[in-house]
Amino acid sequence: MKLAVIGAGIAGRLLTWRLAKRGHQVTLYDKQQKGEESACSFAAAGILSPLAELEMAELDIFELGNHSMKLYPQWLKQLTTPVFYRQTGSLVTAHGSDRVELDHFYRVIQRKLGAEKASQTLVKKIAVAEKEEDLSHLGDGLYLPTEGQIDPVGLMHSVMNELEHSDCVTIHYGKRISTLSNGQIEAEGTTEAFDWVFDCRGLGAKNDLPLRAVRGELLWLQAPDVSIKHLTRLIHPRYRIYVVPRPNNLYLIGATEIESEDYSPVSVRSSLELLSAAYSVHRGFGEARIINSVVNCRPALPNNLPWVKTQSGITKINGLYRHGILLAPAVVEQAIKEFEQEVNQEIGNVQYAN
Ligand SMILES: Cc1cc2nc3c(=O)[nH]c(=O)nc-3n(C[C@H](O)[C@H](O)[C@H](O)COP(=O)(O)OP(=O)(O)OC[C@H]3O[C@@H](n4cnc5c(N)ncnc54)[C@H](O)[C@@H]3O)c2cc1C
Incomplete structure (x- = not known):
């Protein structure tokens, strides 16, 4: 399948990497130029703190965060460039x-x-x-x-390094996507078709979501x-x-x-x-x-919770708020699961119709 991911923050980067590892061809777009570090994900402290955050947050954050805490050590082992990570409480x-x-x-x-x-x-x-x-x-x-921390800047670079060396990934820096819909994106007056579009624009999606x-x-x-x-x-x-x-x-x-x-x-x-x-x-x-x-x-988002929404041809990830580094692995895994379920269902429907 021909997939597009819009936004190379922590959500878009991890998502592109995991999709490519599953054999998908992915094109990643970001409005930033190569080497620019203005995404919110570069600013984070890298606290991986599902429990302490619970004081202010909902139980969903704790559960998703705990799931990420299981995924992080496994995923970090698969990166060529090591990333500073500790789980010392x-x-x-x-x-x-x-x-x-x-x-x-x-x-x-x-x-x-x-x-x-x-x-x-x-x-x-x-x-x-x-x-x-x-x-x-x-x-x-x-x-x-059980709490930990990670270096988000190191993580962003390390994941990008994987993407730049992957045969399954094409990266377009300096491309601001003006409109996106299921199966289609538009940048600088040109339209391109995809089988699936993933919207990971963070605050860049504020015209489409109540961010x-x-x-x-x-x-x-x-x-x-x-x-x-x-x-x-x-x-x-x-x-x-x-x-x-x-x-x-x-x-x-x-x-x-x-x-x-x-x-x-x-x-x-x-x-x-x-x-x-x-x-x-x-x-x-x-x-x-x-x-x-x-x-x-x-x-x-208004409820301060992360948002993963999949409809035919498009998946949106957003609202990572103050927990984006913590939640990204769990949220990305959920997005891939929803996307693959939806695709399998569509294939099933076509076969049934035939
Ligand atoms: C000071 C600070 C400290 C933080 N500390 C922590 C912490 O310790 N732990 C934690 O878990 N979280 C922390 N966070 C929160 C975390 O940084 C965010 O939740 C997370 O970075 C959001 O990631 P994202 O991928 O959704 O968005 P972003 O990182 O903002 O990425 C969105 C990307 O989309 C691109 N984009 C936008 N619009 C377009 C467009 N039209 N076309 C193409 N590309 C586009 C942008 O250029 C950007 O690269 C902190 C945040 C701040 C500000």
């Missing part, structure tokens, strides 16, 4: 004055998961110093042993005086942050969540909030260097 903590917020977090997770499951296997109450000596001042916390943009800002710090090993969330009534440790004392501090389609640079206010909260976690961040600041907008 995460910490959730709060300052003494905000203990009530941490207790609330724990109760919400317990209620959504069921108390027994939450308390025995997935969420452990600990003294933070058991996992991070330098953070003993934070007192108590929660340890979520909204949620701005996120993230700072990259080089901090030789800090040695935090675990992904750490600070629960705070106003400035919630996560600290994502990467090799060589690199830390990602994020992320703001602002209802706006605004791609302008990180604001002073957000920088102050993110950095003061980081400094309150570890004084060593005071001497850190800000080596990068990242802004992008997350594609969100």
Whole structure:
């Protein structure tokens, strides 16, 4: 079959790769030029956190996220270029004055998961110093042993490398698709026919779907005086942050969540909030260097849930919101399943008619 994937963010890239591995001929289109990194997926911190996200999210996110956590290790083994990935658990903590917020977090997770499951296997109450000596001042916390992280930029490059070396994939950079429908796409006044079209445009699909943009800002710090090993969330009534440790004392501090389609640079206010909260976690961040600041907008639907919809000739993936890196493998697998079921049904119908 002749397939088109529109959008080379995490959804479109992983989808193209998995379709090609199943023997399909796929043409991938993106409006970005080769080497450009303006897709939202390049901005992500790479937190793979189905459980901690449950505080704000629906159980669907937890279940899809857990499925992705099973797929990631298998898929990463199939990449030629290795990608930084860890599943060493995460910490959730709060300052003494905000203990009530941490207790609330724990109760919400317990209620959504069921108390027994939450308390025995997935969420452990600990003294933070058991996992991070330098953070003993934070007192108590929660340890979520199944959570992980990945380097999204490394993943995006590594998957693209597979696509560029695949005989089943053709890539068109710098091509903005103006309209797409089942079996057809239009770019720069020319129309091309396909057996199936996959729409993975993220916010680029906002004229067709009720999408909204949620701005996120993230700072990259080089901090030789800090040695935090675990992904750490600070629960705070106003400035919630996560600290994502990467090799060589690199830390990602994020992320703001602002209802706006605004791609302008990180604001002073957000920088102050993110950095003061980081400094309150570890004084060593005071001497850190800000080596990068990242802004992008997350594609969100009104219910903040991911969306996979298949009709004859077209499958749409969107609404990955703040969990796109986490959810992409599960969502891509679901899209391929729906597409193949629909195609098999159509073939069955034709044979029956004959
Ligand atoms: C600061 C920040 C931190 C984040 N941290 C995390 C995290 O830790 N963990 C996590 O799971 N998620 C995180 N996210 C969310 C995650 O980044 C998104 O959910 C995800 O990147 C969405 O992927 P996507 O493929 O749907 O969209 P995108 O990455 O935006 O890709 C869409 C692609 O479609 C292309 N396109 C659009 N329109 C057209 C068109 N007309 N023609 C051709 N091409 C087109 C675009 O150029 C783009 O390449 C974070 C997001 C932000 C902003």
